[in-house]
Amino acid sequence: MKLADNKATLSFSDGKPSIDLPVYQGTVGPDVIDIRKLYGQTGMFTYDPGFLSTASCQSAITYIDGDKGELLYRGYPIEQLATNCDFMETCHLLLYGNLPNAEGKESFAKRVTNHTMVNEQMQFFLRGFRRDAHPMAIMTGLVGALSAFYHDSTDINNPEHREISALRLIAKMPTLVAMAYKYSMGQPYMYPKNNLSYAGNFMHMMFATPCGEYVVNPVIERAMDRIFILHADHEQNASTSTVRLCGSSGTNPFAAIAAGVACLWGPAHGGANEACLNMLEDIQRTGGIAKVGEFMEQVKDKNSGVKLMGFGHRVYKNYDPRAKLMQETCKEVLAELGLENDPLFKLAMALEKIALEDEYFVSRKLYPNVDFYSGIVQRAIGIPVNMFTGVFALARTVGWIAQLNEMISDPEYKIGRPRQLFTGSVKRDVLPISQR
Ligand code: CMC
Numbered sequence: 001m002k003l004a005d006n007k008a009t010l011s012f013s014d015g016k017p018s019i020d021l022p023v024y025q026g027t028v029g030p031d032v033i034d035i036r037k038l039y040g041q042t043g044m045f046t047y048d049p050g051f052l053s054t055a056s057c058q059s060a061i062t063y064i065d066g067d068k069g070e071l072l073y074r075g076y077p078i079e080q081l082a083t084n085c086d087f088m089e090t091c092h093l094l095l096y097g098n099l100p101n102a103e104g105k106e107s108f109a110k111r112v113t114n115h116t117m118v119n120e121q122m123q124f125f126l127r128g129f130r131r132d133a134h135p136m137a138i139m140t141g142l143v144g145a146l147s148a149f150y151h152d153s154t155d156i157n158n159p160e161h162r163e164i165s166a167l168r169l170i171a172k173m174p175t176l177v178a179m180a181y182k183y184s185m186g187q188p189y190m191y192p193k194n195n196l197s198y199a200g201n202f203m204h205m206m207f208a209t210p211c212g213e214y215v216v217n218p219v220i221e222r223a224m225d226r227i228f229i230l231h232a233d234h235e236q237n238a239s240t241s242t243v244r245l246c247g248s249s250g251t252n253p254f255a256a257i258a259a260g261v262a263c264l265w266g267p268a269h270g271g272a273n274e275a276c277l278n279m280l281e282d283i284q285r286t287g288g289i290a291k292v293g294e295f296m297e298q299v300k301d302k303n304s305g306v307k308l309m310g311f312g313h314r315v316y317k318n319y320d321p322r323a324k325l326m327q328e329t330c331k332e333v334l335a336e337l338g339l340e341n342d343p344l345f346k347l348a349m350a351l352e353k354i355a356l357e358d359e360y361f362v363s364r365k366l367y368p369n370v371d372f373y374s375g376i377v378q379r380a381i382g383i384p385v386n387m388f389t390g391v392f393a394l395a396r397t398v399g400w401i402a403q404l405n406e407m408i409s410d411p412e413y414k415i416g417r418p419r420q421l422f423t424g425s426v427k428r429d430v431l432p433i434s435q436r
Contacts, residue, residue, distance in 0.1 A: 001026060001058050008033045016042070028063060045419045051236075057244065058410065061094060061402050062235040069318035069367075073233060074098070082325050087198050087228040087395075088112065091170055094233055094402040109198070115171035116192035116201065118179070119149040126183055135390040136265040138180040143393075144258035146172065154252035156408055165253040166401040173394040174198070178205030181387055199225035202394070207382060219336040220381055223329045227377065230322040230370055231392050233399025237314075239263040239270065243400040244407050245416040253404060260400045261393045267309075270396070273388040276310035277375035280344045280351075288343060289350050296351075300360045310348075310372030311355060312364075322370035330373045333380050345376050 004023040011018035019041050022034040032055045035046055048054045063072045071078040074093050081090055085099065088109045092100045100108055125145055129138050146168070147154055153165040175192055182189050182205075190205045200216040203224060208214030234240070242263040247256035264270035283295050298306040313320055334342050352368055355361045378388050407413050 004031055047421055062233045064235055064315050066315035066317050069321050071321050078321050082226050082229050087225045090229045090232050091398045094398050111167055112171045113194040115168045116175055118172050118175050135180045135387050139390050139393055140258055140262045142176045143261050147252045147254035162405050169257055169397050173397045174202040177390045177394050181206055223333045226329050228395040231395035240403050243404050247404045248416040256404055257400050264393050270389045270392040272309055273371035273375045274385050276371050277385050279309045280347055292350050296354055312366040313369045317365035319367045320369040323368040323372055326370055326373040330377045333377050337380055339380055
């Protein structure tokens with residue numbers, strides 16, 4: 001980060017002396033005002049619930065221009081990565097900062113696939129869950145439990161441990177998600193097949209059974225791979241900030257990623273794809289396209305508490321570039337599976353059309369986000385709705401680790417410790433219980 005020529009001056013209306021605050025510039029995007037010495041100089045904190053105006057770190061991984069609808073991983077536009085690269089190349093890019101050549105890609109993929117199996121004991125741990133447990137409850141538990149199985153890679157301050165835990169997490173997430181699915185179905189777990197691609201292997205572990213040969217459909221494999229690329233990182237969102245905050249205490253990488261999984265589960269974040277599909281199914285059940293107008297009136301009525309899931313974004317105030325790519329994939333997958341007339345897809349298109357023209361959405365700059373179409377794709381592939389967020393967690397794991405490792409290597413990093421504006425009772429005395 002570079003010191004800008006200008007400074008910010010903070011002045012007070014009560015005659016207190018004003019102070020100068022340094023301004024830093026990134027390579028692109030808004031400058032930041034450095035307020036680290038603010039408390040020391042003024043005895044005041046800043047107030048920013050939801051971190052709407054706060055840069056919590058410096059990062060060189062992902063850049064989003066929300067107004068333009070632009071998403072870059074290490075400088076590369078998401079459209080180019082989704083079209084020209086696969087998930088393994090994207091993982092390499094996010095972790096190490098560069099796209100590998102053919103040899104580098106092969107050796108990275110080999111290092112990842114070395115770790116696709118999980119400790120055999122993990123299945124006994126999994127068996128402790130109810131069969132109808134939500135997959136994200138299972139994933140939070142399983143990912144956290146990895147730290148109990150891989151003691152040799154839990155020192156976050158050791159670069160070798162960080163490297164091996166990163167590879168282990170990327171490799172094992174598909175295995176864990178598929179195990180959670182198989183467990184819910186009462187089917188045997190399928191061991192990973194390392195001759196398949198990352199996405200192909202996931203499909204195999206999800207949908208193969210020991211009774212027959214499972215052949216991966218290349219269109220579906222590519223769609224799955226694209227879902228992984230599009231969800232791989234998204235700068236300092238809620239779950240990534242959770243991973244950083246959790247990791248800032250020095251906890252092990254598996255525990256920090258488990259915290260990210262837990263955060264992702266929420267319907268305003270990763271759970272939105274599940275919530276979006278449930279919403280589409282609800283509308284379909286209660287009248288389909290004919291009821292879209294009525295539904296939209298509810299969305300616009302603030303007292304209804306109804307939101308158009310898959311619409312709106314904290315950062316994008318334009319079309320989410322991932323949504324465009326996902327819509328494209330959605331069409332390809334539905335055509336491949338002969339589902340071109342899928343009623344939910346038609347319903348989603350109708351909702352999108354109305355919302356893009358409606359004053360409520362236009363004035364608030366609410367556009368479709370990635371989750372608007374990813375649920376339809378996953379459902380068509382055969383992934384159950386309650387597994388969607390687990391698939392998102394699988395894909396986001398590489399981003400979480402890249403961000404965590406970047407933080408640990410940053411000499412400026414400190415344990416995260418936000419402050420507060422206290423509005424509770426001032427000091428008072430405890431009365432004996434008989435006098436309360
Ligand atoms: N439907 C209806 N109204 C909405 C929606 C929506 N989906 N999203 C925002 N608004 C309204 C909101 O009520 C507010 O209106 P007003 O100014 O009249 O009070 C205005 O738009 C601004 O919204 P906000 O809540 O201040 O925006 P935010 O940046 O705090 O919230 C969001 C962003 C993603 C939580 C929100 O848009 C939302 O809940 N969307 C639906 C859930 C969703 O699809 N989430 C997935 C996000 S993308 C995946 C990911 O990265 O995790």
